[in-house]
Amino acid sequence: MIINTGARTDIPAFFSTWFLNRIKEGFVYVRNPYYQEQVTRYKLTPDVVDCLIFCTKNPRPILSRIHELDSFASYWFVTITPYGRDIEPNVPPVEQVIHDVKFLSKGLGNHRVCWRYDPIFIDKHYTVEYHIEAFGKMAKALSGYVDECVISFIDLYEKTKRNFTGIRGVNIEEQIRLVKSFSHLGNLYNISVKTCAEAAALRQYGIKPSGCITQAVIEKVIGMKLKKLRRKPSRSNCGCIPNRDIGAYNTCPHGCKYCYANDNQETVKRNLKLHDPKSPLLIGRLGKDDIVHDAVQESDADWQQSLLF
Numbered sequence: 306m307i308i309n310t311g312a313r314t315d316i317p318a319f320f321s322t323w324f325l326n327r328i329k330e331g332f333v334y335v336r337n338p339y340y341q342e343q344v345t346r347y348k349l350t351p352d353v354v355d356c357l358i359f360c361t362k363n364p365r366p367i368l369s370r371i372h373e374l375d376s377f378a379s380y381w382f383v384t385i386t387p388y389g390r391d392i393e394p395n396v397p398p399v400e401q402v403i404h405d406v407k408f409l410s411k412g413l414g415n416h417r418v419c420w421r422y423d424p425i426f427i428d429k430h431y432t433v434e435y436h437i438e439a440f441g442k443m444a445k446a447l448s449g450y451v452d453e454c455v456i457s458f459i460d461l462y463e464k465t466k467r468n469f470t471g472i473r474g475v476n477i478e479e480q481i482r483l484v485k486s487f488s489h490l491g492n493l494y495n496i497s498v499k500t501c502a503e504a505a506a507l508r509q510y511g512i513k514p515s516g517c518i519t520q521a522v523i524e525k526v527i528g529m530k531l532k533k534l535r536r537k538p539s540r541s542n543c544g545c546i547p548n549r550d551i552g553a554y555n556t557c558p559h560g561c562k563y564c565y566a567n568d569n570q571e572t573v574k575r576n577l578k579l580h581d582p583k584s585p586l587l588i589g590r591l592g593k594d595d596i597v598h599d600a601v602q603e604s605d606a607d608w609q610q611s612l613l614f
Contacts, residue, residue, distance in 0.1 A: 311360025387439030
């Protein structure tokens with residue numbers, strides 16, 4: 306089984322103490338976001354967890370204790386984008402995050418760290434030309450430290466449109482200009498550029514539409530083959546294999562205007578007041594009406610087929 310920590314919130318940035326407590330205890334409770342009284346208990350032990358996935362804009366808070374994850378395979382998606390505090394008010398400076406990516410790469414290997422450049426949106430300030438220049442600078446700085454970069458264009462979820470007034474999608478002409486330039490820059494700096502949940506038609510411009518948490522990626526990280534897994538994509542064109550997220554919506558204080566995981570910052574503030582680093586739940590504790598069930602977990606690794614990289 307693959308455990309994901311980053312589809313609903315940014316655990317390394319804001320909840321690293323809680324997460325490492327869960328690793329120490331060997332289990333975590335996850336509340337169903339749609340049926341709040343339903344809680345799933347997942348084991349966090351190397352015998353059933355094939356890989357831990359981290360998606361973060363700020364890995365620094367967990368880096369001093371990263372050795373506590375040595376018994377697990379892990380894969381790190383670190384998002385670095387060129388937006389200012391008008392868009393990402395609480396995200397660290399680009400230079401800091403690049404420094405931390407290099408730290409992760411040196412310690413874990415560049416095959417276990419991936420740069421995310423997403424979501425991409427266009428406006429009067431953040432133009433196509435602006436993105437191309439910013440991407441080139443970042444690619445140059447990260448050359449040799451990451452093998453791949455995953456890009457995606459903004460999805461206009463209702464939450465996003467409500468919290469980001471005036472935002473628009475990226476039209477196909479703009480997408481083509483961007484992927485052509487990003488592909489060229491990626492080749493220049495030895496970084497393979499892939500898309501996440503984007504149209505396969507972009508392949509002709511040098512971009513691989515293979516997705517993020519693919520079977521090939523995880524096999525390379527863990528050094529062995531996985532059993533054939535049936536994909537259950539959550540979005541059109543998504544190429545990710547099954548994984549289970551242990552985060553919670555409405556808990557990320559980054560405050561990004563394009564965020565799909567937060568309703569609003571007032572809800573986030575209320576939830577954060579309920580966070581207890583010692584609780585098995587990310588937010589709050591079990592109540593008398595909660596129903597806990599154990600997840601069915603097993604390793605998907607094919608121990609008969611180890612790989613050498």
